[in-house]
Amino acid sequence: MxxxxxxxxxxxxxxxxxxxxxxxxxxxxxxxxxxxxxxxxxxxxxxxxxxxxxxxxxxxxxxxxxxxxxxxxxxxxxxxxxxxxxxxxxxxxxxxxxxxxxxxxxxxxxxxxxxxxxxxxxxxxxxxxxxxxxxxxxxxxxxxxxxxxxxxxxxxxxxxxxxxxxxxxxxxxxxxxxxxxxxxxxxxxxxxxxxxxxxxxxxxxxRQPFFFAGAWRFLAVQLGGMEAVVETHRAHMRATGRSSDPHQQARFGRSLIALESCRLLVAQAADIVAAEALPPERVIAGVNLARAAVDQAGLDVLTLAQRSVGLAGFLDDHPLEAQMRDLATYLRQPAPDFALTGMAAHVLDCETPLHALWPEVRSQGCEA
Known part of the structure; x- marks a missing residue:
């Protein structure tokens, strides 16, 4: 199948x-x-x-x-x-x-x-x-x-x-x-x-890097939760005739930027873990970069949807209500500050240029 x-x-x-x-x-x-x-x-x-x-x-x-x-x-x-x-x-x-x-x-x-x-x-x-x-x-x-x-x-x-x-x-x-x-x-x-x-x-x-680096899999699931929230956000705007409001468009646009940025970072994290070609510390830092991005973007997507949909999104018969609760809870993974600062410390301490920290690995057989 x-x-x-x-x-x-x-x-x-x-x-x-x-x-x-x-x-x-x-x-x-x-x-x-x-x-x-x-x-x-x-x-x-x-x-x-x-x-x-x-x-x-x-x-x-x-x-x-x-x-x-x-x-x-x-x-x-x-x-x-x-x-x-x-x-x-x-x-x-x-x-x-x-x-x-x-x-x-x-x-x-x-x-x-x-x-x-x-x-x-x-x-x-x-x-x-x-x-x-x-x-x-x-x-x-x-x-x-x-x-x-x-x-x-x-x-x-x-x-x-x-x-x-x-x-x-x-x-x-x-x-x-x-x-x-x-x-x-x-x-x-x-x-x-x-x-x-x-x-x-x-x-x-x-054993590292796989103990920490396997986090990319739950990030991929969380990305799906973000997609559901953004899709419900869009459906509500269209159904209520508010999709032409420039303020709503701006909020929805920021949601899309957050979502699609995370999609790229989660794909990169999955690829570098699968390739097993980089030093363990670099692999972990790449996954933690995606983790920090998903954590912040998930909260941003929730806030933007809440502001756009308003009180209706908190009613228990609105699809956004359960989506918001599940995503907000699932985003609460252990030690988010450790993941963020550990990643930043690695990048600050290494001599590798920023553009070469996590090179493309698709050519090694990992599909993006």
């Missing part, structure tokens, strides 16, 4: 009535269309979307899904992230086993954040103790990739096998937006590693 085919995620009546509901219909649609297995290489039954030469296709798919639904985009991005880590670090036998799980329709995810006083640990006997917090898809992701701290202090990646609804606590997920992601706490205490799979060597999860 081509990654270019159009994807529209229809909601069930329950999902349409409440954005608190997990998007079963949308995830089922992704499953039926082969999207859950698409990141796998063709030799393992997928479409090779995690291959460097397919980075443009993966980026566009993430944006397309995010445009239709940011919660679904967040869940799918986590699924892709988990499979990308499996393909990079797991041994051949483990890759084949987990590829079969993806082909069978299991939803994967990456859960790394932990409660302050109950982080996940692995004892010498292979038993787990502790939990993961802010785990998107808790109760619905059946193949989570987690990191567990070993007795020597290093962290090991594990893919664990869960049943739907198992070990998940969603009681504290009371948020402004992104409610449908079913983000919660999952306690793994008592589970044995033999019930899952070890991925790679200790501390592989934190």
């Amino acid at each position: 081509s990654a270019h085919s159009s994807l529209h995620l229809a909601a069930s009546p329950i999902e349409a009535a409440s954005d608190d509901a997990f998007p079963h219909v949308a995830i089922g649609r992704l499953r039926r269309m082969g999207r859950l297995s698409a990141p796998l290489p063709t030799a393992l039954g997928g479409e090779g979307l995690c291959e460097p030469e397919r980075v443009g296709d993966l980026r566009r798919l993430l944006t397309e899904i995010g445009r239709d639904s940011l919660p679904v985009g967040r869940l799918y991005e986590g699924h892709v992230n988990a499979l990308a880590l499996v393909l990079r670090y797991a041994d051949a036998e483990t890759r084949e086993v987990l590829a079969r799980d993806a082909l069978d329709g299991h939803l994967f995810g990456v859960w790394n954040t932990e409660p302050k006083d109950n982080g996940l640990t692995l004892d010498p006997a292979g038993r787990l103790r502790g939990a993961k917090s802010f785990a998107s898809g808790a109760g619905f992701v059946t193949r989570p990739l987690v990191t567990a701290r070993m007795p020597d202090g290093r962290s090991l990646m594990l893919i664990l096998r869960l049943k739907a609804g198992e070990r998940a606590d969603l009681s504290e997920w009371r948020v402004h937006g992104m409610r449908a992601t079913a983000t919660g706490t999952v306690d793994f205490s008592g589970l044995h590693v033999g019930e899952g799979a070890v991925i790679g060597a200790p501390d592989d999860y934190f």
